[in-house]
Amino acid sequence: MIFQIKTLSKNPNWAPQLHSRETMGGAGRSRTQRKHFRQNRQNVWKRSKSDPDPSSLSSDKPQTTHWTPFETQNPSFDSYYKEQRIVDPQEWEQFVAILRTPLPASFRINSSSQFADDIRSQLENDFVHSLRAEVVEGGETEAIRPLAWYPGNFAWHSNFSRMELRKNQTLERFHEFLKLENEIGNITRQEAVSMVPPLFLDVHPDHFVLDMCAAPGSKTFQLLEIIHQSTKAGSLPDGMVIANDLDVQRCNLLIHQTKRMCTANLIVTNHEAQHFPGCRLNKNKNYEKMESDHNIHQLVFDRVLCDVPCSGDGTLRKAPDMWRKWNSGMGQGLHSLQVLIAMRGLSLLKVGGRMVYSTCSMNPIENEAVVAEVLRRCGGSVELVDVSSELPQLIRRPGLKRWKVYDKGSWFVSSKDVPKFRRSVILSSMFPSGIRYQDLGDSNCNADTGDDITSVVNGKAEDGIEALENPVMSESAEASNFPLEHCMRIMPHDQNTGAFFIAVLQKVSPLPALLEKPSTIIDEPNVEPPNHSLEDAQTPQINSSETTLEEVLAVPEENVNDNIYNTEDLEVITCEEQNSEEAKEPHNAENTEKKVPGKRKLQSQGKWRGVDPVLFFKDEAVINSIKDFYGIDERFPFNGRLVTRNSDMSHVKRIYYVSKSVKDILGLNFSVGQQLKITSVGLKMFERQTAREGSSAPCAFRISSEGLPIILPFITKQIVHASPVDFKHLLQDKDVKFTDFADAQFGEKAANLLPGCCVVIMAKASTVATESFEVDESTIAIGCWRGRARLSVMVTAMDCQEMLERLLIRLDTEKGSSGHVGKLSDDVGGEVQPVQELNDKNDDDVKAAVS
Numbered sequence: 001m002i003f004q005i006k007t008l009s010k011n012p013n014w015a016p017q018l019h020s021r022e023t024m025g026g027a028g029r030s031r032t033q034r035k036h037f038r039q040n041r042q043n044v045w046k047r048s049k050s051d052p053d054p055s056s057l058s059s060d061k062p063q064t065t066h067w068t069p070f071e072t073q074n075p076s077f078d079s080y081y082k083e084q085r086i087v088d089p090q091e092w093e094q095f096v097a098i099l100r101t102p103l104p105a106s107f108r109i110n111s112s113s114q115f116a117d118d119i120r121s122q123l124e125n126d127f128v129h130s131l132r133a134e135v136v137e138g139g140e141t142e143a144i145r146p147l148a149w150y151p152g153n154f155a156w157h158s159n160f161s162r163m164e165l166r167k168n169q170t171l172e173r174f175h176e177f178l179k180l181e182n183e184i185g186n187i188t189r190q191e192a193v194s195m196v197p198p199l200f201l202d203v204h205p206d207h208f209v210l211d212m213c214a215a216p217g218s219k220t221f222q223l224l225e226i227i228h229q230s231t232k233a234g235s236l237p238d239g240m241v242i243a244n245d246l247d248v249q250r251c252n253l254l255i256h257q258t259k260r261m262c263t264a265n266l267i268v269t270n271h272e273a274q275h276f277p278g279c280r281l282n283k284n285k286n287y288e289k290m291e292s293d294h295n296i297h298q299l300v301f302d303r304v305l306c307d308v309p310c311s312g313d314g315t316l317r318k319a320p321d322m323w324r325k326w327n328s329g330m331g332q333g334l335h336s337l338q339v340l341i342a343m344r345g346l347s348l349l350k351v352g353g354r355m356v357y358s359t360c361s362m363n364p365i366e367n368e369a370v371v372a373e374v375l376r377r378c379g380g381s382v383e384l385v386d387v388s389s390e391l392p393q394l395i396r397r398p399g400l401k402r403w404k405v406y407d408k409g410s411w412f413v414s415s416k417d418v419p420k421f422r423r424s425v426i427l428s429s430m431f432p433s434g435i436r437y438q439d440l441g442d443s444n445c446n447a448d449t450g451d452d453i454t455s456v457v458n459g460k461a462e463d464g465i466e467a468l469e470n471p472v473m474s475e476s477a478e479a480s481n482f483p484l485e486h487c488m489r490i491m492p493h494d495q496n497t498g499a500f501f502i503a504v505l506q507k508v509s510p511l512p513a514l515l516e517k518p519s520t521i522i523d524e525p526n527v528e529p530p531n532h533s534l535e536d537a538q539t540p541q542i543n544s545s546e547t548t549l550e551e552v553l554a555v556p557e558e559n560v561n562d563n564i565y566n567t568e569d570l571e572v573i574t575c576e577e578q579n580s581e582e583a584k585e586p587h588n589a590e591n592t593e594k595k596v597p598g599k600r601k602l603q604s605q606g607k608w609r610g611v612d613p614v615l616f617f618k619d620e621a622v623i624n625s626i627k628d629f630y631g632i633d634e635r636f637p638f639n640g641r642l643v644t645r646n647s648d649m650s651h652v653k654r655i656y657y658v659s660k661s662v663k664d665i666l667g668l669n670f671s672v673g674q675q676l677k678i679t680s681v682g683l684k685m686f687e688r689q690t691a692r693e694g695s696s697a698p699c700a701f702r703i704s705s706e707g708l709p710i711i712l713p714f715i716t717k718q719i720v721h722a723s724p725v726d727f728k729h730l731l732q733d734k735d736v737k738f739t740d741f742a743d744a745q746f747g748e749k750a751a752n753l754l755p756g757c758c759v760v761i762m763a764k765a766s767t768v769a770t771e772s773f774e775v776d777e778s779t780i781a782i783g784c785w786r787g788r789a790r791l792s793v794m795v796t797a798m799d800c801q802e803m804l805e806r807l808l809i810r811l812d813t814e815k816g817s818s819g820h821v822g823k824l825s826d827d828v829g830g831e832v833q834p835v836q837e838l839n840d841k842n843d844d845d846v847k848a849a850v851s
């Protein structure tokens with residue numbers, strides 16, 4: 001076994017032991033041994049059991065259970081950050097020691113899930129105790145616990161790294177639980193510090209929120225949770241989120257992540273954040289006005305999350321390969337992009353609105369320097385908010401007021417010291433005072449001539465950073481005049497996390513006129529976004545624009561990280577989930593001609609290359625047939641809220657539903673000539689039945705399981721209530737004859753439904769006759785197919801499994817025993833068979849599909 005879980009420290013903030021250079025294959029090792037360590041660099045924390053234990057290569061075995069098989073050393077890193085004084089010199093050893101240990105896994109319960117309370121009590125009543133007994137020595141320490149600083153006990157911390165969770169058999173049941181609930185959307189596995197920025201955004205359910213650099217979407221999901229948290233059954237919040245990312249492939253991960261939320265209040269876009277369109281409606285121009293009833297005239301947001309691309313050295317505990325790659329240029333190369341993105345965010349923010357700027361980097365050039373530059377440019381119209389009284393239990397440190405800039409062997413303390421030939425790379429905005437080069441007199445610009453530069457602290461190495469005995473930062477470096485102490489630095493050794501930087505900004509008045517204007521360079525419709533080149537060629541980027549989907553998927557689980565990738569346990573969908581679905585539609589003679597190679601795609605394209613159009617679905621005949629079949633109450637707002645991605649309205653396969661807020665933005669987008677490049681929008685509400693499912697059914701569209709909770713309170717026909725016993729029977733068998741239900745009355749009612757899609761609600765009482773049928777947030781319902789002689793469920797195997805588990809726990813609890821998740825696997829045998837397979841076995845002509 002790789003881990004000795006029982007030897008985990010009892011202290012939840014345990015201080016790991018430092019690996020010496022010797023034990024990690026450094027000096028003193030043979031050439032072969034060092035080569036072995038080099039080869040293992042890519043496999044850190046993902047070694048298979050059959051691989052040789054690297055510690056066996058060393059005569060002096062590691063003293064800790066948390067060894068890593070490669071050198072977690074980078075002298076440049078140490079020198080750079082010692083010089084920057086990001087921690088006190090006395091703390092240095094503790095700081096780097098924790099950076100060299102794997103990050104404990106953390107996760108968050110989806111506060112808007114109808115099962116949030118069930119999940120929390122399962123964690124509290126089952127896992128806390130069982131894990132303590134099973135894996136922690138002496139049984140005294142909690143192996144999992146809620147994060148004290150996260151409101152409502154929704155976020156949890158474990159004492160296990162991701163690899164421990166995956167590899168250790170004792171933890172298997174817990175790991176399975178995390179995987180299933182994560183896939184369903186009841187929990188999100190996310191690094192604890194990455195959950196902090198959305199909390200400081202102070203989002204309300206009626207807010208319009210822009211998440212500028214959103215992929216893979218952990219924070220977007222969190223924003224949606226907040227927006228949906230107190231939503232009542234059948235209603236939608238007034239607010240919405242636009243989640244944007246430059247990288248198409250990462251956008252697809254984002255779409256997959258947020259799909260778990262089943263929200264109608266989200267638009268996913270694909271723009272360079274620094275040029276995000278403002279969609280300002282110019283009334284003088286005669287745009288083709290496709291929608292007239294929207295009431296917004298430009299995009300402005302109540303909240304903006306600016307979680308920018310960064311060097312990511314705060315994630316070293318999850319991505320230890322970064323030890324090898326790290327150099328100070330990584331942060332410097334991103335600085336100007338970060339400033340541009342933040343500035344665009346502020347220009348799209350309402351006066352009075354809040355923007356959070358965050359990075360998972362510890363580098364002041366990407367953090368305090370960016371915030372200072374933004375404040376400088378905004379000239380008093382934006383303030384840095386003191387949030388020290390918010391989330392008091394979160395341990396954080398004030399932002400730095402002083403720092404230096406390193407370039408090619410030299411430390412600079414002021415912009416005036418930078419040689420002219422380096423001024424296109426080392427920008428004046430990187431310095432605390434930000435004195436611009438153009439404001440410097442020639443007498444100060446003597447670097448070109450090699451004259452004496454008194455305030456440059458010279459280093460020695462070209463390839464690494466040689467720190468001099470740092471005098472005292474306060475004496476050598478200039479200080480910023482802005483209250484940068486209001487920024488927050490979260491350090492790994494303070495509460496056993498990764499590192500993060502967060503600044504909360506408030507727009508108090510309009511920006512200076514020039515900055516408030518919509519961006520002059522906007523992405524050209526139908527043109528691929530240009531590759532922006534960074535100023536410094538040495539700079540590697542973590543913005544992943546060069547990352548292929550394959551690379552994304554190939555990332556080892558333990559390296560998964562929302563700033564790089566967050567795909568653990570994700571069943572990865574193909575790109576353009578929404579776009580490509582229309583392409584799979586059956587074609588009749590009429591549209592066959594569109595299949596001419598190279599032509600069809602062009603014709604189905606919207607304004608943006610590779611992205612299908614977003615169109616309002618207004619086919620009254622179809623809408624009325626749906627309304628009649630399901631008896632949908634007039635109060636359900638259909639009007640203008642249905643959207644499709646297929647311009648051929650007669651062959652629409654999927655119909656999406658959008659909130660009023662999203663509808664308004666789509667309307668605005670049409671009016672301004674579709675400036676927004678929308679890759680995903682809306683909640684799949686209706687899906688056309690395939691021929692296999694029964695073309696004889698009176699209604700051509702079934703209700704999708706994602707959309708069901710929204711429309712459920714408004715459905716008056718094709719709906720039946722099953723006792724918990726019959727409901728469980730359906731979930732377990734997927735396919736039950738009318739005559740086989742325990743409650744014969746229920747079987748009869750089901751038989752009396754029209755053929756096709758129907759809804760089965762689980763009654764609370766065991767006898768359905770006594771039940772009052774009010775739909776509320778706790779109502780459990782599934783879509784089914786009423787065939788000739790039986791009911792078949794139309795829910796994915798995964799959803800079925802989850803629902804069954806919840807049901808069993810509830811029934812168990814009602815009987816007085818404590819819930820026991822293990823029962824589920826026994827009952828359903830782990831893998832639930834897809835409904836399609838089961839249906840293939842029955843004699844019905846109608847085949848229900850997995851929704």
Ligand SMILES: C[S@@+](CC[C@H](N)C(=O)[O-])C[C@H]1O[C@@H](n2cnc3c(N)ncnc32)[C@H](O)[C@@H]1O
Nearest residue numbers: 213214216217218219246272273307309543562
């Ligand atoms: C730190 S990650 C974002 C993590 C995300 N907020 C989350 O919580 O899951 C930065 C993201 O910025 C994206 N990105 C890089 N350059 C960008 C740009 N110019 N505009 C928009 N997004 C960009 C990257 O593709 C990456 O997904």
